[in-house]
Amino acid sequence: MAANSDRRVPQDGEPASSSSSTLADDHVSEKAAGYPSSVRDGGKTKDKRSKEDEVSSTAAADVADDVEYPSGIKLGFIVVALVLGVFLLSLDMTIVATAIPKITDEFRGLDEVGWYAAAFFMTAGSTQSTWGKIYKYFPLKLSFLIAIAIFELGSVICGAAPSAEALIAGRAVAGVGAAGLGSGAYTIVAFSAPPRKRPAFTGFLGASCGFASVVGPLLGGVFTDHVSWRWCFYVNLPVGALSALVILIFFKTPRQAAPVQAPLLEKLRQMDPLGIVLMMGATVAYILAVQYGGVAHAWDSSVVVGLLVGFVAIVAAWAGLQWCQGERSMVPPRLISDRTNLVMSLVSFVLAGGYFAVIYYIPVYFQSLHGASPTMSGVRNLPLIIAVTASTIASGAFVSATGRYQPMLIGGGVVATVGAGLLYTLELDSPAGAWIGYQVVAGLGWGASFQTPMIAVQGSVSTKDLASATGMLLFFQAIGGAYIVSGAQAAFVNQMVGHVTKNAPRVDLRTLILTGATEIRHAFPTDQQPVVIDGYMSGIKVVFAMCIAATGIASLGSLATRWNKLQRDKTAAGGMA
Known part of the structure; x- marks a missing residue:
């Protein structure tokens, strides 16, 4: 089979071709979320396969026969390196949460x-x-190494940050690298293992995600307690360097992964740089508006109103750009206009946002109000993380066995809503049984529902659109985290300030806002501490109330999904029955 270096660049409004590279990317996108290929969606009936499916399956088989895969120790090293890379990516999402109260102190x-x-x-x-x-358009191996380098650079900036602003800049840089690290790892594994072995190796990557989610809060607590919170970021350096070194030495880019040939200008246009700038600009305007509102400026001040108007205007410009660019856009109009894709994107937005809000504020509850150390805070956070991990695995198995994702999506959303409601009832003196049980309920709900939008989307698009559809859903998940977590932070501060101002007018508000989360018992006189602590509790309750709203919206929105069954026997090209 000839190398795909002569592949034609898709034009505006034209779907990507089913080339060998695209097929590999489709398989990668399917496995990137850790879902079995058996839940994919293909034709209208169980026993009939469309001609397109047959062609895709034949092409995939030809690719498998033609590719020379690494084997033995060489393959083992590559898989271990990718597992380490995905582990770092997942670890970075949870390890920081336990350290945040101490970071606010510094x-x-x-x-x-x-x-x-x-x-x-x-x-x-x-x-x-x-x-x-x-x-797709640049060398696979080099691009992956650059992604690791960007992630490592962000980690260095975070670890050495002399100020909150520097830490935020480092987190932004790390986010860019993390996006490339995750998608690159699954791409490389697709070109390193033959199709029959690929599920096992992608399963290793998925397992590393779950393991990182469990150990992240614990590791963050241990570093914060016994070394420094900065090691939550420095730990990425040696592990990331080892992963990059192994890939550099052992992975050889196959010709099927050769970059698509196109003029440099066309390659840059495919990256949708203006769309990236507009989305980041809109996000910054929104975060600044909710950060300033009610604290630095009144909600009806010209600053806050101007930021909100700017946010709406930029989002409108971004949406118009996405529509005009067609297939070049980060959210292709052809895909988002489909009912299932639209519903699942919105559900993912609110589900992810609510989940990460809980992840970031439960440590504040334990460390600020219970006086727990970062290590013990990580231990107390385990019921939620373990429940999420176990429920995610169980829901994936259920969908694989039955072909039905709707019960997990809707039922999980309802359970998550109940769990968020239970978390809302937590008080300063709540016993261990309460905060353990409530976290388990919430975790079971989020775990069951979090992955199912991806399954639904992948089951509603054709094989050639899997990569684009997966990227689109991951975009909404990440942006949901950005918007809802920042909104939760604004609600927390506003509620806390309002409560303290009402009940203890003499408390200095600047001190209240600038005091670290674990120093509130030392920064205020004894007679003011109860009011401040109650203010924190009041603020955390508002965060949990937002999570109730988010999961409730997700549950209701899920009802709009199609009620078709995923075909379990479609492993090469899927469809809805």
Whole structure:
């Protein structure tokens, strides 16, 4: 089979071709979320396969026969390197949460907390689609190494950050690298293992995600307690360097992964740089508006109103650009106009945002109000993380066995809503049984529902659109994290300030906002501490209330999905029955 260096660049409004590279990318996008290929969607009946499916399957088989895959120790080293890379990516999303209260102590302030998560999710989401195209139009191996380098650079900036602003900048840089690291890892594994072995190796990558989610809060607590919170970022350096070194030595880019030949200008246009700039600009305007509103400026002030108007205007410009650019856009209009894709994108937006808000604020509850150390805070956070991991695995198995994703999507959303409601009832003196049980309920719900939008989207598009559809959904998940977590931070601060101002007018508001989350018992006189602590509890309740709203919206929105069954026997090209 000839190398695909002569592949034609798709024009505006034209779907990507089913070339060997595209087929590999489709398989990667399917496995990137850790879902079995058996849940994909193909024809209208169980026993009939469309001609397109047959052609795709034949082409995939030809690719498998023609590719010379690494084997033995060489393959083992490559898989281990990719597992380490995905582990770092997943670890970075949870390890910071436990350290945030201590970070606020050093940088003296709660007003920047929302940025620590939002900056990462903003850049990761905005560049998700771009990285997919980078791997298509530029050398695979070099692009992956550059992604690791960017992620490592962001980690260095975060670890050495002298201020909150520097830490936020580092998180933004790390988000860009993380987007490329994740998609690149699954791309490389697709070109390193033959189709029959690929599920096992992609399963290793998925397992590393779950493991990182469990150990992240613990590791963050241990570093923060016994070394420094900065090691939550420095730990990425040796592991990332080892992963890059192994890929550099052992991975050889196959000719099927050769870059698509196109003029440089066309390659850059495919990256949708203006779309990235507009989305980041809109996100920054939104975060600044909710950060300033009610604290630095009144909600009806010209500054806040101007930022909100700017946010709406930029989003409108971004949406118009996406429509005009067609297939070059990060959210192709042809895909988002489909009912299932639209519903699942919106559901993913609110589900992800609510989940990450809980992840970032439960440590504040334990460390600020219960006085727990970062290590013990990580231990107390385990019920949620373990429940999410176990439920995610179980829901994937259920969908694989039954072909039905709707029960997990809707039922999981309802359980997550109940769990968020239970978390809302937590008080200062809630017993261990309460915060353990409530986290388990919430975790079971989020775990069951979090992955199912991806399954639904992948089951509603044709094989050639899998990569684009997957990138689109990951974009909405990441942006949801940025918007809802920053909104939760604004709600937390506004509620806390309002409560303290009402019940203890003599408390200095500047001190209240600039005091670290674990120093509130030392920064205020004894007679003011109860009011401040109650203010924190009041603010955390508002965050959990937002999570109730987010999961409730997701549950209701899920009802709009199609009620078709995913065909379990479609492993090469799927469809809805």
